[in-house]
Amino acid sequence: MSNLSTKIGSVQLANPIMPASGTFSEDLAQVFDLNRLGALVAKTITREIRNGNPTPRICEVRGSMMNAIGIPSKGVDYFRTNSLPFYAQFTPPLVASISAPSVDEFARICEEITMPGVTAIEVNISCPNIEEDGKAFAMRPSTALAVMKKLRSATDLPLWAKLTPNTGEPAEVAQACEEGGANAVVTANTLLAMAVDIRTRKPKLGNVMGGLSGPSLKPINLRMTYQCAKAVNIPVIGCGGIATLEDVLEYLMVGASAVQVGTSTFVNPTVMVDLVDQLDAYMRENHINDLSEIIGSVRDKEAADAVFFQEAAE
Amino acid sequence: MTQATHHTATAPAAGALSVFAADCTVKYNAPVNAEYGHLIVDAPDSILGCEPGQFVQILCPVNSSEQPYLRRPMSIYSYDREAGTLGIIYKIVGQGTKALTKLKVGDPINIMGPLGTGYEVKPEWNHILLWGRGVGLASLAPLAVEAAKAGKKVTTIYSARSKAVQLPIDQFEQPGATVITVTEEEGNSGLDNIRRMVEEQIKENGVDAIYTCGCDLALIELKDVCRIYNVPGEVALEQRMACGLGIGQCCSRPFAVEGDIVHKRVCKEGPVFKILETLV
Numbered sequence: 001m002s003n004l005s006t007k008i009g010s011v012q013l014a015n016p017i018m019p020a021s022g023t024f025s026e027d028l029a030q031v032f033d034l035n036r037l038g039a040l041v042a043k044t045i046t047r048e049i050r051n052g053n054p055t056p057r058i059c060e061v062r063g064s065m066m067n068a069i070g071i072p073s074k075g076v077d078y079f080r081t082n083s084l085p086f087y088a089q090f091t092p093p094l095v096a097s098i099s100a101p102s103v104d105e106f107a108r109i110c111e112e113i114t115m116p117g118v119t120a121i122e123v124n125i126s127c128p129n130i131e132e133d134g135k136a137f138a139m140r141p142s143t144a145l146a147v148m149k150k151l152r153s154a155t156d157l158p159l160w161a162k163l164t165p166n167t168g169e170p171a172e173v174a175q176a177c178e179e180g181g182a183n184a185v186v187t188a189n190t191l192l193a194m195a196v197d198i199r200t201r202k203p204k205l206g207n208v209m210g211g212l213s214g215p216s217l218k219p220i221n222l223r224m225t226y227q228c229a230k231a232v233n234i235p236v237i238g239c240g241g242i243a244t245l246e247d248v249l250e251y252l253m254v255g256a257s258a259v260q261v262g263t264s265t266f267v268n269p270t271v272m273v274d275l276v277d278q279l280d281a282y283m284r285e286n287h288i289n290d291l292s293e294i295i296g297s298v299r300d301k302e303a304a305d306a307v308f309f310q311e312a313a314e
Numbered sequence: 315m316t317q318a319t320h321h322t323a324t325a326p327a328a329g330a331l332s333v334f335a336a337d338c339t340v341k342y343n344a345p346v347n348a349e350y351g352h353l354i355v356d357a358p359d360s361i362l363g364c365e366p367g368q369f370v371q372i373l374c375p376v377n378s379s380e381q382p383y384l385r386r387p388m389s390i391y392s393y394d395r396e397a398g399t400l401g402i403i404y405k406i407v408g409q410g411t412k413a414l415t416k417l418k419v420g421d422p423i424n425i426m427g428p429l430g431t432g433y434e435v436k437p438e439w440n441h442i443l444l445w446g447r448g449v450g451l452a453s454l455a456p457l458a459v460e461a462a463k464a465g466k467k468v469t470t471i472y473s474a475r476s477k478a479v480q481l482p483i484d485q486f487e488q489p490g491a492t493v494i495t496v497t498e499e500e501g502n503s504g505l506d507n508i509r510r511m512v513e514e515q516i517k518e519n520g521v522d523a524i525y526t527c528g529c530d531l532a533l534i535e536l537k538d539v540c541r542i543y544n545v546p547g548e549v550a551l552e553q554r555m556a557c558g559l560g561i562g563q564c565c566s567r568p569f570a571v572e573g574d575i576v577h578k579r580v581c582k583e584g585p586v587f588k589i590l591e592t593l594v
């Protein structure tokens with residue numbers, strides 16, 4: 001067995017494969033042994049009890065999907081009394097995921113979720129901020145900095161900032177999170193998208209717009225992972241469209257220290273375990289002893305001109 | 315068969331695997347008529363440990379003209395643990411089901427299951443009544459088979475648009491069972507007429523429970539009947555699904571439970587729900 005372990009700041013993971021928030025729950029323990037994962041990432045919760053969006057909440061687009069689930073939440077108490085003891089049966093570290101519509105609410109739930117059994121807190125700052133005309137905190141460096149500073153003072157646990165690919169300033173937002181005290185950034189959440197049923201002329205999602213996830217999101221979030229890994233000194237966790245070993249390796253090569261797998265689990269429920277096995281086999285076959293030999297190993301020096309050209313085209 | 319225990323949809327204990335995604339082999343795949351196909355696969359025991367009312371998620375094959383991505387939920391239409399086979403009836407509507415029509419005997423197909431919570435039949439119930447519409451009949455078929463095996467009398471009312479698109483009813487034709495088929499074409503499938511038949515059964519033969527699948531209008535009528543005659547009833551519902559495992563809350567619907575509105579996942583707490591809890 002090669003050394004698949006990786007570190008996200010102070011958090012040691014047995015392997016770099018973990019689920020993406022909202023695409024993982026206690027229910028998956030019916031399908032495979034959760035101890036095989038690098039970490040357990042819980043569904044985002046909010047302080048208030050929420051039912052979520054109208055249906056249909058999901059639809060398919062070619063080779064991918066869209067969702068507008070709307071973060072249904074049973075609140076912090078439910079998490080404490082139900083999810084926490086359940087996940088405590090397993091060895092991988094538990095990462096809680098939280099969200100809130102304002103900076104103060106965010107800080108409050110961050111404090112409340114700081115409890116024994118939670119190893120790190122992923123902060124879903126890709127959600128709308130009602131104080132900033134509904135724009136997600138992670139859309140702009142200024143709002144990302146403000147919320148991260150407040151969150152930093154609310155907990156001593158490691159904070160992972162989950163970013164959005166909808167921003168035009170990914171590197172600046174990641175830097176703002178680092179400055180605000182984030183211990184890692186997760187790149188990234190879903191991309192805002194839309195689909196229409198031409199027969200009924202109705203939007204395919206009850207919420208009209210929703211988040212694109214799955215294979216078609218991969219090149220976008222991979223690019224964002226690359227940009228953020230270049231811009232910050234804290235670890236970057238890649239996420240978006242990962243389905244195959246090749247996808248995992250690409251994310252690692254552009255600088256991700258670990259990856260999250262979301263939608264693919266819906267298609268192949270054991271995909272995360274398969275990826276751990278395939279990564280191990282790949283490393284053995286290629287005589288790679290340590291994951292650090294892959295992380296950030298992309299050979300991009302020759303391409304510097306192209307990168308500049310891309311920036312000029314923006 | 316579902317005994318008096320409705321599975322409680324709480325989280326499973328660590329280490330207890332109960333859902334399986336397996337490569338199955340196509341044993342039979344042919345059209346039933348212009349609208350429906352019948353697929354039978356060789357399936358492992360793990361998936362065949364299913365109960366009436368449960369469903370599977372099928373990874374439909376990708377080909378040059380159809381590229382389905384997510385799995386497609388399909389009711390378990392038949393299962394035979396001895397022969398090691400599982401059957402589904404699929405209505406051909408879009409990418410996934412069109413792709414299913416192209417499967418040939420011997421082809422592999424990945425199936426995940428068994429999923430969801432099935433029908434509840436209490437041991438002391440003697441006579442159950444089923445009302446199926448269209449492809450909703452698929453979900454009710456294993457219920458008819460298992461109830462007959464348990465010595466219960468099963469009365470089935472099956473309504474279809476026309477004789478030409480009727481599904482086979484052999485699984486319902488058990489010893490002592492009654493099957494009444496009605497069609498729009500014959501003009502006897504009106505809700506009033508079916509409701510009259512249901513009420514007649516309740517009054518004349520005594521009905522211990524009613525089960526339905528496939529039609530919202532039928533559900534509205536049955537909700538009324540269940541309330542008036544105080545007969546328990548269950549319905550298998552459909553909802554757009556993604557994971558099928560209860561993970562994403564993709565398929566939640568509101569229900570009325572003891573005066574509260576409660577959101578339940580069709581793939582987990584369902585697809586079978588108490589008729590009186592539905593909001594129709």
Ligand SMILES: Cc1cc2nc3c(=O)[nH]c(=O)nc-3n(C[C@H](O)[C@H](O)[C@H](O)COP(=O)(O)OP(=O)(O)OC[C@H]3O[C@@H](n4cnc5c(N)ncnc54)[C@H](O)[C@@H]3O)c2cc1C
Nearest residue numbers: 386387388389404405408409410411452552553554555585
């Ligand atoms: C628990 C459950 C059991 C089911 N059992 C059966 C069955 O035994 N036989 C059968 O033929 N069908 C069944 N269905 C419906 C079946 O899943 C859909 O018809 C199928 O997914 C359509 O796939 P497609 O790719 O061919 O069509 P798509 O191209 O995906 O869609 C074609 C049309 O079907 C509708 N549709 C798609 N998915 C669903 C869905 N999950 N529920 C309702 N409508 C949908 C779309 O709105 C669209 O109008 C069941 C659904 C559920 C939730």
Ligand SMILES: Cc1cc2nc3c(=O)[nH]c(=O)nc-3n(C[C@H](O)[C@H](O)[C@H](O)COP(=O)(O)O)c2cc1C
Nearest residue numbers: 020021022044124188189213214240241262263562
């Ligand atoms: C059904 C669904 C629910 C999701 N819920 C959440 C959530 O609660 N919190 C969150 O931060 N991200 C959520 N996401 C986004 C995923 O965590 C992930 O960032 C995104 O789907 C991209 O990865 P993927 O392409 O591998 O799915 C959700 C995605 C899906 C498809």
Ligand code: FES
Nearest residue numbers: 556558563564581
């Ligand atoms: S289909 Fe995902 S929760 Fe039901």
